[in-house]
Amino acid sequence: MSHQAMTDDYALVSQVLEGDVQAFRLLIRQHERLVAHMIGRLVKNNEEREELCQDVFLKVHEKLSEFSFQSRLSTWIATIAYRHAINWMRKQKIPMYDLMHEEHAGAFFVESENPETLLSDQDMNAFVLTLVDALPPQYKAILTLYHVEAMSYAEIGQVTNLPEGTVKSYLFRARNLLKEKVKQYIGKEELL
Structure with missing residues (x-):
């Protein structure tokens, strides 16, 4: 990860954690396409998708203080989106299939x-x-x-x-x- 990306992530996360609403809006803007791609590839229903994307950012906000900069912020957010979509699929009993076959x-x-x-x-x-x-x-x-x-x-x-x-x-x-x-x-x- 470039030093610049790390610094930007650090500054943005710090601002959000200080309660800066504009900074959180910026964080959403920078990562909404990524989250939409992750959710959209796994969830077919449009209304469900929108709700799940919103849920992901709520979870990001809730867990942001736990983000430790071991990875890019985008990787961490993609992880939350992926797990969220997979959990939703399991709850809906949507088959995951054994991908080894x-x-x-x-x-x-x-x-x-x-x-x-x-x-x-x-x-x-x-x-x-x-x-x-x-x-x-x-x-x-x-x-x-x-x-x-x-x-x-x-x-x-x-x-x-x-x-x-x-x-x-x-x-x-x-x-x-x-x-x-x-x-x-x-x-x-x-x-x-």
């Missing part, structure tokens, strides 16, 4: 009746995101943290509470699943 992951994919309509260039990203959305929850979370949030293996391990080696193998497996699906649809491997 590819056949479960394959079962998540719904075949499109007319894939060709999806595949103009500008739709390609949307198409890949649709495929990502069809992955089991932890795959989705890890892909999002790696590709969208540009987190390192170590940071993703911290967020998901998985060893770095497991994070790497999930990423590898998720990419392979996506490649297979895209190849099935259009026979072009170089897209990913």
Whole structure:
């Protein structure tokens, strides 16, 4: 982590802990996209999503005095968002599946009746995101943290509470699943 990022985080956290409402608003603004991505990848219902995102920031505010600067503030907030979403899914009895078994992951994919309509260039990203959305929850979370949030293996391990080696193998497996699906649809491997 850069010294600058650490200093900024430290200053912001200190201001929030001193009761500065503007500083907390800034903290939310800086991290709302991250929290929305984490919750949005795991929770499909829009109303639930909004409520869960609000809950995450309430929890961040409540626990901020426990933040010890062992990581970036964003990693710590992503951890709270991830755990919150996973707990919500467990309560809703939404299956997490054993991600070590590819056949479960394959079962998540719904075949499109007319894939060709999806595949103009500008739709390609949307198409890949649709495929990502069809992955089991932890795959989705890890892909999002790696590709969208540009987190390192170590940071993703911290967020998901998985060893770095497991994070790497999930990423590898998720990419392979996506490649297979895209190849099935259009026979072009170089897209990913």
